[in-house]
Amino acid sequence: MATTSKKGKTNSEAYLRMYRQMVRIRTFEDNANQLYLSAKMPGLTHMYSGEEAVAVGICEALTDSDRITSTHRGHGHCVAKGANFRAMFCELLGKEEGYCRGKGGSMHIADQSHGNLGANAIVGGSMGIATGSALRAKMMGHDDVTVCFFGDGATAQGLMYEVMNMAALWSLPVIYACENNGYSEYTKTEEIAAGSITARAEAFGIEAFKVDGQDVLAVNDLTQKLVARCRKGEGPFFMELDTYRYHGHHVGDINREYYRSKAEEKDWKENRDPISRFRAMLVSEGIAAEDEIEAINAEIARDAEDAVAYALEAHYPDGSEVDMHVYAD
Amino acid sequence: MREITLSQAVNEALAEEMRRDPTTFIIGEDVAEAGTPFKVLSGLVEEFGTARVIDTPIAEPGFMGIAVGAAMTGARPIVDLMFGDFIFLIMDQLCNQAAKTHYMSGGKLTVPLVLRTNLGATRRSAAQHSQSLQALVAHIPGLKVAMPSSAYEAKGLMKTAIRDNNPVVIFEDKLMYQDKAPVPEEEYLIPFGQANVKREGRDITLIGTSSMVQVAEKAAELLKADGIDAEVIDPRTIVPLDEATLLASVRKTSRAIVIDEGHQSYGVTAEIASRLNEKAFYHLDAPVLRMGAMDVPVPFSPALEDLTVPTPERVAANARKLCAGEMIDAA
Ligand SMILES: Cc1ncc(C[n+]2csc(CCOP(=O)(O)OP(=O)(O)O)c2C)c(N)n1
Numbered sequence: 001m002a003t004t005s006k007k008g009k010t011n012s013e014a015y016l017r018m019y020r021q022m023v024r025i026r027t028f029e030d031n032a033n034q035l036y037l038s039a040k041m042p043g044l045t046h047m048y049s050g051e052e053a054v055a056v057g058i059c060e061a062l063t064d065s066d067r068i069t070s071t072h073r074g075h076g077h078c079v080a081k082g083a084n085f086r087a088m089f090c091e092l093l094g095k096e097e098g099y100c101r102g103k104g105g106s107m108h109i110a111d112q113s114h115g116n117l118g119a120n121a122i123v124g125g126s127m128g129i130a131t132g133s134a135l136r137a138k139m140m141g142h143d144d145v146t147v148c149f150f151g152d153g154a155t156a157q158g159l160m161y162e163v164m165n166m167a168a169l170w171s172l173p174v175i176y177a178c179e180n181n182g183y184s185e186y187t188k189t190e191e192i193a194a195g196s197i198t199a200r201a202e203a204f205g206i207e208a209f210k211v212d213g214q215d216v217l218a219v220n221d222l223t224q225k226l227v228a229r230c231r232k233g234e235g236p237f238f239m240e241l242d243t244y245r246y247h248g249h250h251v252g253d254i255n256r257e258y259y260r261s262k263a264e265e266k267d268w269k270e271n272r273d274p275i276s277r278f279r280a281m282l283v284s285e286g287i288a289a290e291d292e293i294e295a296i297n298a299e300i301a302r303d304a305e306d307a308v309a310y311a312l313e314a315h316y317p318d319g320s321e322v323d324m325h326v327y328a329d
Numbered sequence: 330m331r332e333i334t335l336s337q338a339v340n341e342a343l344a345e346e347m348r349r350d351p352t353t354f355i356i357g358e359d360v361a362e363a364g365t366p367f368k369v370l371s372g373l374v375e376e377f378g379t380a381r382v383i384d385t386p387i388a389e390p391g392f393m394g395i396a397v398g399a400a401m402t403g404a405r406p407i408v409d410l411m412f413g414d415f416i417f418l419i420m421d422q423l424c425n426q427a428a429k430t431h432y433m434s435g436g437k438l439t440v441p442l443v444l445r446t447n448l449g450a451t452r453r454s455a456a457q458h459s460q461s462l463q464a465l466v467a468h469i470p471g472l473k474v475a476m477p478s479s480a481y482e483a484k485g486l487m488k489t490a491i492r493d494n495n496p497v498v499i500f501e502d503k504l505m506y507q508d509k510a511p512v513p514e515e516e517y518l519i520p521f522g523q524a525n526v527k528r529e530g531r532d533i534t535l536i537g538t539s540s541m542v543q544v545a546e547k548a549a550e551l552l553k554a555d556g557i558d559a560e561v562i563d564p565r566t567i568v569p570l571d572e573a574t575l576l577a578s579v580r581k582t583s584r585a586i587v588i589d590e591g592h593q594s595y596g597v598t599a600e601i602a603s604r605l606n607e608k609a610f611y612h613l614d615a616p617v618l619r620m621g622a623m624d625v626p627v628p629f630s631p632a633l634e635d636l637t638v639p640t641p642e643r644v645a646a647n648a649r650k651l652c653a654g655e656m657i658d659a660a
């Protein structure tokens with residue numbers, strides 16, 4: 001397991017940005033969950049809370065021209081890649097000003113301006129897309145890198161093995177980032193994944209790494225190295241990130257003791273929370289004072305509150321948009 | 330008679346058939362302890378154990394292929410596909426393997442399996458969790474396709490499907506799992522290829538599949554107020570299709586609308602309408618109308634999604650026009 005690297009004060013700006021982005025994700029999710037609980041959000045949604053260090057550690061090592069593909073649990077990736085709250089909440093509520101004009105919703109949220117090719121409601125469905133994006137980069141001589149986010153459950157999909165084989169054969173600039181949160185819906189990972197996850201990639205000759213997904217600096221360090229190597233043509237790579245989702249599989253999954261104990265949830269939240277861990281480190285290293293941290297938190301809370309209020313008042317798309325965008329012009 | 334939900338009806342059918350035939354088993358994602366996300370299978374693993382209620386990884390083509398092989402060699406698998414939209418992932422195993430094996434082997438091999446899955450929009454689940462893909466499988470010779478319209482049909486058709494020696498795909502409407510209907514305590518089966526005349530009428534025939542039967546029935550109520558007497562028919566299985574009952578009705582009423590939640594173009598409605606046109610043409614006073622879902626991916630926004638599916642009001646409006654001899658600007 002990689003250890004936390006401490007880069008000293010020169011990195012304080014980057015550290016604070018990572019902290020801020022993690023809090024933005026947690027705050028976004030808390031608000032989204034409230035919208036669901038108060039019956040203001042159509043449909044269901046999957047919370048990213050608890051996994052913030054994965055998305056932020058990775059996306060902070062990317063530029064806007066680097067691409068990501070995301071999953072059904074995609075709000076965290078979207079925020080980490082730079083999306084704004086207003087357009088995100090508008091999308092969750094099916095409003096015209098949403099990132100997808102209300103057509104996609106939570107499970108299809110995408111933000112091309114920051115290189116987010118979109119969430120996907122088909123588990124493993126984006127693995128081909130990410131690999132194709134990397135093939136395009138190589139063909140066209142661009143140096144951008146694509147990160148493919150997916151869960152432990154998605155490692156059961158055959159598509160993953162087809163595209164990893166090709167990515168390895170053709171040295172594509174893609175990083176497969178497996179967010180292992182211990183569960184695939186209502187089933188423990190060990191019941192649905194035989195053998196080792198990293199060994200799956202290694203079988204294709206892809207270098208694979210296991211990292212503590214609750215440690216934002218460890219994730220970020222590793223990603224920076226892998227991105228740099230991808231840009232030099234040394235890809236693909238595989239990362240398995242140990243993490244945990246705090247909520248149920250989706251917001252409606254409330255009574256879950258039959259598959260996951262409260263004690264286990266409590267342990268992860270109290271002892272491994274990526275945000276409190278990082279906050280404590282920022283304070284102890286003198287990078288930020290408690291009151292500065294509180295000010296950041298408060299500002300983000302206000303931003304989210306404003307965005308929610310805005311989205312609740314925003315217009316739905318006009319009915320005439322229903323058959324718009326079926327075909328491109 | 331007691332009333333139970335569609336979900337309970339499916340559960341009962343599976344339990345009864347699994348007790349009756351030890352070669353049956355259920356395979357799919359989160360089917361055991363979780364009883365599926367819709368909780369349809371709750372309790373089955375307690376009775377039949379994890380050897381016959383098998384949780385799989387998220388590997389649809391894999392477990393579908395495993396079911397085909399088990400069926401070819403003497404078992405009767407019941408495959409649980411969590412969302413109808415995932416049919417696209419298993420198309421090869423279902424259509425190239427399961428559907429064709431009996432024919433390609435000159436009748437020597439059989440593939441007695443059931444694929445239970447679902448259909449239906451307006452659940453705010455967006456384009457990859459809302460599709461009604463029955464036309465895709467109905468197109469493939471060798472597959473039978475059942476579309477229960479209530480708890481009663483769900484139970485009787487499921488039992489028939491499990492005993493059938495062919496691959497059968499059953500589409501349940503995921504918005505109907507909690508809908509109750511009278512279901513007898515005693516055992517019954519509903520034969521395939523037998524339509525159900527839900528309501529008799531003289532002026533127009535409304536043919537609906539799955540939840541569109543309810544839409545047709547509500548439309549018939551609206552039409553009654555205008556003095557239009559609509560007949561409502563539920564084909565119950567689209568393969569095989571009970572042409573005789575549909576034709577007899579249309580010959581009587583001389584008008585028909587076919588309603589199905591799949592996309593309208595190249596769909597179930599087109600097939601049925603075309604058969605009626607071919608075989609009852611000289612009895613018709615109006616073109617047979619198709620009403621399917623709009624030809625767009627299902628949008629997330631409630632403001633858009635509700636526009637895409639047939640409603641009782643839109644069916645009634647079209648029926649009034651057909652009865653008045655007006656042409657309809659059909660898609
Ligand atoms: C192809 C496919 N099969 C099944 C599902 C239903 N489903 C949605 S999320 C999920 C579990 C995914 O687990 P994992 O990949 O570990 O991601 P996590 O939810 O833990 O983030 C399942 C089975 C789906 N959306 N797509």
Ligand SMILES: [Mg+2]
Nearest residue numbers: 151152183184
């Ligand atoms: Mg998982």
